[in-house]
């Protein structure tokens with residue numbers, strides 16, 4: 118045992134915790150199995166109408182196997198594979214997020230370069246930033262009209278602030294020495310921005326982008342519950358209306374996994390631009 | 395005939411924090427000849443870095459001007475290379491890329507391989523070869539970083555090289571090695587150098603001429619001391635030269651005593667305010683021993 122590395126021991130412990138946790142969960146829900154043993158007749162007459170209960174992990178695993186073996190089936194508006202639903206959500210998140218990045222990063226750059234602009238914009242940012250993105254939904258639905266575009270707008274508005282603030286902060290904090298290096302080499306403003314300020318501020322900018330993608334993924338679930346139609350948020354809500362808690366638990370897990378993957382992607386990018394001084 | 399670099403009646407005032415003004419130096423005037431190695435010595439806070447930033451074009455003086463090669467200095471330029479005290483390497487670039495960064499700015503028309511070859515040559519000149527040049531500055535020692543910074547500046551062949559306490563953060567041994575390297579490169583390139591230091595021995599080893607500044611505020615460049623020790627110099631041999639201790643004593647005297655006595659006097663005495671030229675040469679056969687005392691004092695030019 119003494120030969121295991123720190124990481125190996127941690128991984129072992131994780132697996133152990135998972136197994137113990139699942140066993141406790143399984144043991145805590147004994148009655149559910151009975152539902153499956155009802156006869157066709159009993160179900161049809163509603164005698165044993167499955168009371169919505171939290172499913173045991175075994176059922177969730179079966180569900181997951183079932184869903185993940187055919188994630189992209191499409192059987193009408195209320196019955197699409199989990200892959201399709203997640204695909205819709207990711208599409209909305211990325212569209213809103215990229216639009217936000219397209220505005221927040223250049224704009225944050227300009228604000229960060231000028232102290233006056235930084236101070237002038239700060240009060241607006243500070244007021245707009247703490248607004249729950251969902252609070253914009255009614256306004257968005259009214260002005261934009263389209264529910265799909267409204268959901269994207271909500272993602273846009275929630276992911277813009279961390280990117281804007283971090284970009285401005287990162288750019289404003291670039292060491293004057295480095296800017297002086299650019300100046301003594303007669304680099305123009307554009308060249309300085311791309312070869313000195315951008316790489317210098319990149320770690321801070323990416324931190325903002327990483328926070329934003331996390332928030333966007335949190336918000337999309339709630340937004341889709343509101344606008345309905347498609348997406349993982351709608352799926353959760355729909356399965357709740359169907360009283361299919363197994364699917365609800367399964368989709369909760371999927372939301373977590375996708376969120377983790379998105380975060381890991383940005384973590385990887387962040388590591389690539391981070392430098393040691 | 396104007397010298398290559400001419401500093402004319404430079405005045406620098408800063409707000410003193412209580413709504414008033416503080417004059418760092420007033421009417422600072424001096425010249426530097428082409429190919430000369432000039433070192434400026436003075437106590438902390440007298441305004442050396444301020445002068446250097448003005449020479450680099452990174453800061454504007456309150457009044458006065460700097461003329462280089464017949465043109466007034468306005469803003470930074472590739473013709474004036476700067477080695478900053480804290481190296482100022484870009485930490486996200488490798489050693490090689492830090493040097494090519496400068497060369498690309500100077501020669502945008504060069505091909506990638508030309509640029510890299512040039513950079514590699516100059517890195518080799520300061521003793522950085524092989525794997526090291528692909529490492530990031532954070533993976534280098536302080537001395538190595540300083541060498542990269544020097545290579546970056548030299549590789550661009552600036553008309554004037556400005557060094558702000560380039561060896562301030564280094565230990566004595568590393569300092570010695572890099573001083574030797576600096577002398578070697580300077581010897582090969584006929585580069586005009588203006589350097590700030592706190593170290594008297596370093597100044598004597600490197601300089602053709604040492605400018606002495608009085609304490610601030612109202613600091614002045616009071617004297618210009620010629621280093622009458624022939625080149626090539628070598629740190630172990632120059633101490634045996636008869637002029638070495640005479641010059642050293644003069645400098646120590648100035649920094650220890652006279653820099654204070656001369657300090658704080660707003661100038662009116664000499665309008666041009668050129669520093670007094672001091673030439674100490676005990677080996678000069680044309681001077682008889684009786685004259686030595688006066689030579690030691692001052693010769694006004």
Ligand SMILES: Nc1ncnc2c1ncn2[C@@H]1O[C@H](COP(=O)(O)OP(=O)(O)OP(=O)(O)O)[C@@H](O)[C@H]1O
Nearest residue numbers: 408409418436437438439440441442443444445610
């Ligand atoms: N931007 C500024 N605003 C106000 N005062 C300044 C500014 N820059 C420098 N000073 C003042 O000018 C004086 C000279 O500063 P400078 O940095 O030139 O000194 P120095 O001779 O380089 O000192 P050191 O040897 O310690 O580096 C100091 O008194 C400093 O407080």
Ligand SMILES: [Mg+2]
Nearest residue numbers: 442443444558
């Ligand atoms: Mg200084």
